[in-house]
Amino acid sequence: MSLLDGLLLYEIVMMVLGVILFFYALVLLKSTPKTGMGCLFVCAIFIGWPSIQSLEFKDGEFKVEKATDKLEKDPTDAQARQIVKDNLPKLEGRPVRNPQVATAIARAQFAIGNEDAAEASLSQALKANSQLPEALALREKTASIQKLDLLTKQVESNPQNETAKQELTQQLTQVVKEPIANPNALAKVAQAQAAIGNRSAAVSAAEKVSKISPNSAVAMELNRTILLAPH
Numbered sequence: 001m002s003l004l005d006g007l008l009l010y011e012i013v014m015m016v017l018g019v020i021l022f023f024y025a026l027v028l029l030k031s032t033p034k035t036g037m038g039c040l041f042v043c044a045i046f047i048g049w050p051s052i053q054s055l056e057f058k059d060g061e062f063k064v065e066k067a068t069d070k071l072e073k074d075p076t077d078a079q080a081r082q083i084v085k086d087n088l089p090k091l092e093g094r095p096v097r098n099p100q101v102a103t104a105i106a107r108a109q110f111a112i113g114n115e116d117a118a119e120a121s122l123s124q125a126l127k128a129n130s131q132l133p134e135a136l137a138l139r140e141k142t143a144s145i146q147k148l149d150l151l152t153k154q155v156e157s158n159p160q161n162e163t164a165k166q167e168l169t170q171q172l173t174q175v176v177k178e179p180i181a182n183p184n185a186l187a188k189v190a191q192a193q194a195a196i197g198n199r200s201a202a203v204s205a206a207e208k209v210s211k212i213s214p215n216s217a218v219a220m221e222l223n224r225t226i227l228l229a230p231h
Contacts, residue, residue, distance in 0.1 A: 005054070005057065005058075005095075005096060005097050005098050005101060006053065006054060006057030006058070006061075006091070006094040006095065006096065006101075007050055007053060007054055007057075007094070007095070008053075008094065008095065009095075011049065011050040011053055012050065014046045014047075014049060014050050015046065015047055015050040015051070017043075017046050018042075018043040018044075018045075018046025018047035018048075018050075019043075019047065021039055021042060021043035021046060022039075022040070022043040022047070024039060025037075025039035025040045025043060053094075056090070057090070057091065057094055060087045060090040060091050061091060061101055061104060061105075063083055063087045064083070064084055064087045064088060064091065064104065064105070064108045065104045065107075065108070067080040067081075067083035067084045067087070067108075068080075068084055068104070068107055068108045068111050068181075071084060071111050071112075071181040072111060072179035072180070072181045073179065075180065075181040075183070075186060075208050075212060076208055076211045076212060081111075081112060081181075081212070084108050084111060084112050085112055088105070088108055088109065088112075088114075091105055092105070092117065096121075096124065097128075098128075099124075099125040099126070099128035099129040099132050099135065100125070100132065100134065102121050102122070102124045102125035102128065102135075103121070103122065103125040103132060103134045103135045103138060104134075105121045106118045106119075106121035106122040106125060106135075106138060107134075107138055109121060110138065110142065110182055110185075111181040111182055112181070112182070113182050113183050113184050113213075115142075115182070115184065118138075118142070119142070122135060122138055122139060122142075126139065141178050144171065144174055144175050144178075145175060145180075145182075145185045145188055145189075147171055148168070148171050148172060148175050148188055148189070148192050149188045149191075149192075151164060151167055151168040151171055151192070152168060152188065152191050152192045152195050154168070155168050155195040155196070156191075156195055159195075165195070165196055168192060168195060168196055169196050171192075172189070172192045172193065172196065175189060175192075176189060183208075183209045183212045183213050183216065183218065183219070184218060186205050186208055186209045186212075187205075187206070187209050187218045187219075187221075187222055189205045190202045190203075190205035190206040190209065190222055190226060191222075191225075191226075193205060194225070194226050199226075202226050203226060203227060206222040206223070206226040206227050207227070209222055210222065210223060210227065
């Protein structure tokens with residue numbers, strides 16, 4: 001990660017001015033030591049403040065990425081989800097110049113269900129590097145879930161359509177190979193599993209959604225259609 005990643009424009013300007021002032025202070029120390037010491041104090045502030053912000057950004061990015069990894073392994077990990085939610089705002093409010101960092105932010109945003117923000121961060125990453133493997137993998141993952149939802153609606157509207165059901169089964173097999181922490185995506189998986197008649201898997205996915213966000217509209221819908229539905 002670049003030292004400048006996450007820094008606002010005025011903080012970059014501060015850092016540059018601080019470096020210039022440092023060399024100027026070294027010259028002043030020989031002729032007017034007191035003035036030189038004053039300049040060194042000022043340049044310490046000019047360099048120190050942006051450096052602190054950069055370190056905090058890196059620390060936040062590290063915490064978010066680590067918590068996202070945990071969340072994808074266990075979507076019901078409330079502590080990991082809260083860490084992501086607490087630290088993401090610190091990253092989202094700052095410019096991200098590194099496409100890998102932008103992708104990590106997008107992955108975290110998608111994991112907690114903030115899909116619009118994830119799409120914006122992912123587009124930013126792909127704009128900077130259209131061939132970045134991590135970004136392409138996330139784009140494929142989100143596209144696969146969207147396709148899954150469309151196929152599920154087709155099967156639900158016409159349960160006798162065996163061709164659509166077979167295509168849905170194949171798409172579902174592909175989707176569940178990837179770790180999913182996003183409750184909205186998990187709900188789509190549950191609905192797809194219910195549509196092809198895999199009730200036990202549908203209940204398992206629906207229960208995860210209910211545990212993640214029990215009062216959400218999507219959890220209530222799954223509760224009505226899957227968890228409390230007659231066998």
